[in-house]
Amino acid sequence: MRKLIFQEFLSLDGYAADKDHSTKFFESPEFSENSDEDLLAEMDRFDTILLGANTYKMFVDFWPEADSGDQIVADKLNSIPKIVFSNSLKEAPWGKWSPATVVGGDAVTIIKKLKKEEGRDLVLWGSISLAQDLMKANLIDEYQLRIVPVILGGGTLLFGERDQMDLRMTKSKSYPSGLLLVHYHAK
Numbered sequence: 001m002r003k004l005i006f007q008e009f010l011s012l013d014g015y016a017a018d019k020d021h022s023t024k025f026f027e028s029p030e031f032s033e034n035s036d037e038d039l040l041a042e043m044d045r046f047d048t049i050l051l052g053a054n055t056y057k058m059f060v061d062f063w064p065e066a067d068s069g070d071q072i073v074a075d076k077l078n079s080i081p082k083i084v085f086s087n088s089l090k091e092a093p094w095g096k097w098s099p100a101t102v103v104g105g106d107a108v109t110i111i112k113k114l115k116k117e118e119g120r121d122l123v124l125w126g127s128i129s130l131a132q133d134l135m136k137a138n139l140i141d142e143y144q145l146r147i148v149p150v151i152l153g154g155g156t157l158l159f160g161e162r163d164q165m166d167l168r169m170t171k172s173k174s175y176p177s178g179l180l181l182v183h184y185h186a187k
Contacts, residue, residue: 052127064095149178
């Protein structure tokens with residue numbers, strides 16, 4: 001059975017976006033320095049990238065044209081098949097790369113089916129409301145959180161109000177920028 005891995009950047013106080021719904025707090029090149037090599041190696045585990053519509057719109061404005069000389073994960077990211085969960089988008093082009101597949105309807109049901117299929121693991125990037133639905137359904141097997149050394153004081157909380165969720169830390173790594181990567185598995 002395939003695993004669903006959720007990768008997310010968070011502020012130290014647990015926000016995935018600031019008060020203006022921006023993710024600029026983690027976009028500094030210093031946070032990708034050194035950590036992108038680890039992300040590139042981790043990407044070998046995945047054969048499908050899952051995105052919500054808003055994250056797709058943010059990504060498609062940057063990644064299809066990103067230069068692999070500047071962004072070492074660009075070619076790998078662009079070549080992995082993507083599924084965009086949206087009830088409003090009809091198509092999801094990805095520049096010169098293969099377009100993403102758009103899927104509407106109940107994402108929880110669809111992802112349950114995807115996890116039962118043969119293949120490598122699935123990864124969900126960003127897409128907070130989708131991630132929260134998948135957390136409620138206990139479908140996320142592993143959380144890979146990149147904790148940025150900043151306190152936002154408000155914005156979009158990743159976990160918000162929810163029932164207790166017990167996790168087991170399996171790996172952690174700190175970077176010179178102060179970024180902390182922590183891997184947790186669902187118990």
